[in-house]
Amino acid sequence: MPALPLRSFLYLALASGTFLLQAENDAMVLEAGARPVLLQETGAGEGPVWDGARGLFTSGDGDIHRRDLSGTGSVHRRGAGTNGLLLDREGRLVMCQNVARRVVREEKDGTLVVLADSYDGKHFNQPNDLIMDARGRIYFTDPCYGPRDRIEMRDADGREVEGLYRIDPDGTVTRLITHEVDRPNGLALSPDGRFLFVADNNNNTVGGARKLWRFAVLEDGSLDLASRTLLHDWGTTRGPDGIKLDVLGRLYVAAGVNQSKPPYEMADQPTAGIYVFTPEGRLLEFIPIPRDETTNCAFGGPDFKTLFVTAGGSLWSVRVHVPGLVSQQR
Secondary structure, three states: OOOOOHHHHHHHHHHHOOOOOHHHHOOOOEOOOOOOEEEEEEEEOEEEEEEOOOEEEEEEOOEEEEEOOOOOEEEEEOOOOOOOEEEOOOOOEEEEEOOOOEEEEEOOOOOEEEEEOEEOOEEOOOOOOEEEOOOOOEEEEEOOOOOOOOOOOEOOOOOEOOEEEEEOOOOOEEEEEOOOOOOEEEEEEOOOOOEEEEEEEOOOOOOOOEEEEEEEEOOOOOEEEEEEEEEEEOOOOOOOOOEEEEOOOOEEEEEOOOOOEOOOEOOOOOOOEEEEEOOOOOEEEEEEOOOOOEEEEEEEOOOOOEEEEEEOEEEEEEEEOOOEOOHHHO
């Protein structure tokens, strides 16, 4: 019997709702001979997201930038003050406005709709990254980097909370994580929606977490906190930031530094780039990016095989062997 082509395996895997076979996880990560290519020096600090009609959106220099399908750059929304970005099922841009401390959606006419700006009567810290599941529920992280005198989020004992929240389609906001993660940052969902991956990046505290966790997602959208599983620990270098998945469920995680920043981020050798893991946390590939800091990535291009990487405000691209999992494919 002839071997099934790779594409057949991809669709079988997505339909089965299970993690992939070992051989599929070990499929080539990069196209043969592929190396990161610098596309632009500015405007790409964070939040890359691909729109098949409009190109790539990034957060940078306080604005939202757009790189169109021809590679021409422009400012899409000035003064947005954003970090993480996503597209919903209708192609609308949803954004974490870390400066304004809220999650908003941009309508087709350019107006903004506030989806969440507080929880239990308290303002969020700095909404950072977000994802949407198949039911339209939005999960987002709320860490605090830099000065902490504006933190309002505290638990019943008065301890500061850097949490993870879910916004349901009816607007209800639920806190899912309070202290189970030190400082949540990037997020990703497995292709079947059964597992949530959380980047834990307390990168301005000596001894702070620089870890990647996996949680089981329950049917109602809450998390089984007892299922928390450590997939990788970056030790004393810069921890994980943005996360994306390919259609095999493999994780592409931005992390590391190329130069030490004592006393918080130490590196005996360059570690900045994209780390590619199996869903179980086995490292398959490291894609070095020669720029600090590597903050996030996104799949795009007509075949979803171009990985765009944001690093220190610059934008890079590298060709991969397996398509990325992006909203237009779900």
